[in-house]
Amino acid sequence: MGFLNFRSKSAAELMRLPTGCFTVDPAGKVVASTLPQSFPLPLLQEISAQVLATFRDAQAAQLPLTEIVVRFASLRITARDMLGGAIVFVSPKNPQTIAPHLN
Amino acid sequence: MPANQKILLVDDDQDLLDLYQQILARMPSRPEILTARNGARAGAMLESEPFALLICDLRMPKMDGLQLLAIVRRKYPQIRTVVLTSVLDEEFRSRAYAIGVDLFWIKPGTDAEVQSFIDCLESLLTREAQAGFRGLQNKSLMDLLQLECLSQNSLVLRITNGPLTGNIWIQSGDIIDAAADELTGEPAFKAILTWKNGTFESLPAESDRPRAIQKNYNALLLETMQAIDESREASPPAANGAARPPAAGEPALTWLSRLDGAEFALIADADPQGRAETHGLENSAAAIRWARQTRQRFERIAERLHAGPLQQIECLGPQRSVSLAPHAAAILCLGWRPDLSAAEIHDRTRKAFTLWAS
Numbered sequence: 441m442g443f444l445n446f447r448s449k450s451a452a453e454l455m456r457l458p459t460g461c462f463t464v465d466p467a468g469k470v471v472a473s474t475l476p477q478s479f480p481l482p483l484l485q486e487i488s489a490q491v492l493a494t495f496r497d498a499q500a501a502q503l504p505l506t507e508i509v510v511r512f513a514s515l516r517i518t519a520r521d522m523l524g525g526a527i528v529f530v531s532p533k534n535p536q537t538i539a540p541h542l543n
Numbered sequence: 544m545p546a547n548q549k550i551l552l553v554d555d556d557q558d559l560l561d562l563y564q565q566i567l568a569r570m571p572s573r574p575e576i577l578t579a580r581n582g583a584r585a586g587a588m589l590e591s592e593p594f595a596l597l598i599c600d601l602r603m604p605k606m607d608g609l610q611l612l613a614i615v616r617r618k619y620p621q622i623r624t625v626v627l628t629s630v631l632d633e634e635f636r637s638r639a640y641a642i643g644v645d646l647f648w649i650k651p652g653t654d655a656e657v658q659s660f661i662d663c664l665e666s667l668l669t670r671e672a673q674a675g676f677r678g679l680q681n682k683s684l685m686d687l688l689q690l691e692c693l694s695q696n697s698l699v700l701r702i703t704n705g706p707l708t709g710n711i712w713i714q715s716g717d718i719i720d721a722a723a724d725e726l727t728g729e730p731a732f733k734a735i736l737t738w739k740n741g742t743f744e745s746l747p748a749e750s751d752r753p754r755a756i757q758k759n760y761n762a763l764l765l766e767t768m769q770a771i772d773e774s775r776e777a778s779p780p781a782a783n784g785a786a787r788p789p790a791a792g793e794p795a796l797t798w799l800s801r802l803d804g805a806e807f808a809l810i811a812d813a814d815p816q817g818r819a820e821t822h823g824l825e826n827s828a829a830a831i832r833w834a835r836q837t838r839q840r841f842e843r844i845a846e847r848l849h850a851g852p853l854q855q856i857e858c859l860g861p862q863r864s865v866s867l868a869p870h871a872a873a874i875l876c877l878g879w880r881p882d883l884s885a886a887e888i889h890d891r892t893r894k895a896f897t898l899w900a901s
Contacts, residue, residue: 454607454635457850483847490840497836498858498865501829503878507859509885510841513641513851517844532634533641 455480457515457532464488466524475530491519491526548574548668549592553585553599553611554627563598563627566657570665582606586614594622595668601628601635609638609849616643623667627660640710640722641851645746663747684736685764687743692716692760697748702735704742707897709735712752718763720755728755733767795899796822799877802895804887806863807878810899813838814872824878834876838869855896857888866892870900 462473468488475484491508498505510517511533518529550567554560560578567576574595579585581603589597597615601608612624625646626639636647645667651657684702688711691698695716702709709723709731721732756763799808800822811819811831821827837856845853856867864879866888875896879888 454601454609454630455849456634457638457848486847487844490844494837494840494858497833498860501833502826503830503833503858503860503865504862505858505860505865507885509857509889510844511854511856511889512841512845512848513854514638515845515848515850533637 458530459532461527461529462488463522463527464492464525466492468492471525487517487528487530488526491517491528492524495519495521495526548572548595550574550576550596550598550664550668551585551588551594552576552578553580553582553597553603553608554578555580555600555603559600566661567664570661570668572665572668574668582608582611582614585611589615589619589622594619596623596625596664598625598627598664601626601630601639607849609635609642612639612642612644613846613849613851625664625667638849638851642849643852647749649751659750666747684738684743685768688713688718688760688764691745692718697750699746699749699752701744701746702738702742703744704738704897707738707893709738710746711735712749714748714750714752714754716760717754718756718760720752729758729763732756732763733770736767737771796820799875799895799899802877802891804880804883804891805877805895806880809834809874809876809878811835811874811876812872813869813874817872830876834867834874837867838874842869855889855892857885857892859885859888864888868892868896870896875899 458475458479460474460476462475462484463471465471468485470481470484470488473484494508495505506521508517508519510519514533516531516533519526552560552563552567554563557580560580564576564578567574577588577594579588583606585597585599588594597612599608599611603611608626608628612626615622615624624644625648626644627648627650628635629650631649639647646663648660648663651660687700691700691713693716697714700711700713702711707723709721711718711732712720718732720728721735723731723734726734758766796808796810799805807821807823809819809821809824809827809830811817811834813835815832815835819827819831821830824830838853841856842853845851853869858865858867859881861881863881864883865876866879867874867876877892877895879891883891
C-alpha cells in the first residue's frame with residue numbers, strides 16, 4: 441500500500457507561524473524586523489495596526505498600557521509600547537520548544 | 544448508528560480522493576463518503592447538508608487545510624475533524640490540535656496502517672452515535688486513568704475543564720505523554736491532575752506519539768498525588784484569592800472583583816448591542832468598548848494567522864493592569880493592581896476564568 445503516499449505535493453506550501461520581532465513607528469510603519477522574509481507583509485502590517493490601536497484605545501478608555509501579551513492556542517504575541525510605536529515579539533507555542541517569556 | 548452518517552473527504556488530488564473513497568468504503572458502518580477538491584467547495588457542501596466527520600489534507604491551494612479546519616471548528620463544532628496528510632512536521636501537528644481537530648493522521652502507507660486508520664474513524668463515528676462523552680462524571684480523573692491503564696488500553700484522553708483542555712496519551716496501558724496549555728510530559732500531566740472537575744473524552748490512540756513520560760503509571764500517579772497533597776498543605780486555597788470559589792448565589796462580578804489583587808471586573812457580550820456589567824470601574828462604557836474591540840481585533844489576527852483560538856490577553860499598565868479572556872459569546876475582563884507581574888496576572892486570570900466559565 442506504499443502507493444498511497446508515493447507522491448508529495450510541492451505546489452501548495454503551508455504558512456509557518458513566524459518567530460522573531462519587529463518594531464513599528466507611531467504611524468504604523470514597520471521600521472525593523474527579524475521575522476522571515478517569507479512572512480507576508482500585509483499580515484505584519486495588520487498585526488502592527490491592531491497592536492497600536494489596542495494601546496491607543498486603552499489610553500482613551502483611561503487604561504494606559506505599556507505591554508500586551510496575547511495568547512493564541514499556538515502563538516504568543518508580546519507588544520511593548522515605545523512612545524506611541526511598539527516593539528512586537530512573535531513566538532509560536534510549540535510544545536517542542538520553550539518560547540522566550542517576557543516579564 | 545444512523546445509516547446515513549456522512550463523511551466529507553477534502554483533498555486537491557482527485558486520484559487520492561478516489562483511492563480514499565474506496566478505502567473508506569470498507570468501514571463497517573458503511574458511511575456515505577462525499578468528496579471536495581478544495582476548501583471553498585467543502586464549505587458549500589457543509590452548508591448544504593449535515594456531516595458527521597470531515598477528513599482533510601493540509602496542503603491545498605488557495606484555502607489550506609488549517610484554514611478550512613479553523614472555519615469548520617468555529618461554524619460546525621459538532622463535526623468531528625481529522626487531518627490526513629503527508630506533512631511530517633510537529634509544528635503543523637501542534638497547530639492542528641490547537642485548532643481542535645480530533646485526529647492528526649499521517650497518510651497510511653501499509654495495509655496495517657490503513658486498517659488502523661479505518662478503525663480510528665469508525666471509533667470516532669461510533670462514539671458520536673453513542674452520544675459523545677463517556678458518562679464518567681461520578682469518577683475522578685485518577686479513577687479513570689487507573690481503569691484505562693489496568694485494562695491495557697490505548698487511547699488519547701482529552702480532558703476539558705472550562706476553557707482549559709489537556710490531552711493524556713495512553714499506549715497499551717502506559718501513560719506516555721501529556722499536554723496542557725504550554726506544558727508537555729510530566730509537568731502537563733501533573734497540571735491536569737490538579738483540575739477538580741471537567742469532562743472526559745476518549746479519542747483514538749496515536750501509535751506514533753513519541754514517549755515523553757518514562758515512569759510506569761503506578762509510580763507516576765502516586766508521585767503526582769503526593770505532590771498535589773503537599774502543595775495543598777503548603778498553600779491552602781484561602782491563601783490564593785484568585786482560587787477562592789464563589790459562595791452559592793454570589794454574583795460573579797462580586798466575587799471576581801474581590802479576588803486578591805483585582806481592582807475591577809467586567810463581563811460583557813461580545814456583541815456591541817449585548818449586555819455588559821461592571822464592578823469597581825468608573826469609566827465603564829469606554830472600558831467595555833475597548834474590551835469588545837480588543838477581542839475582535841485579536842480574533843481576526845488569530846484567523847488570519849491560523850494560530851488557533853484566542854485564549855487570553857494580559858496587559859500591563861502603570862496605573863493598573865488588565866486581563867481579558869473570551870468565552871463563547873462573552874468576554875471576561877479583570878483589572879489588577881499594577882504591582883502584579885505578567886505571570887501572576889496570567890495565572891490568576893486563568894483560575895478566575897475557569898471558575899467563572901464553569
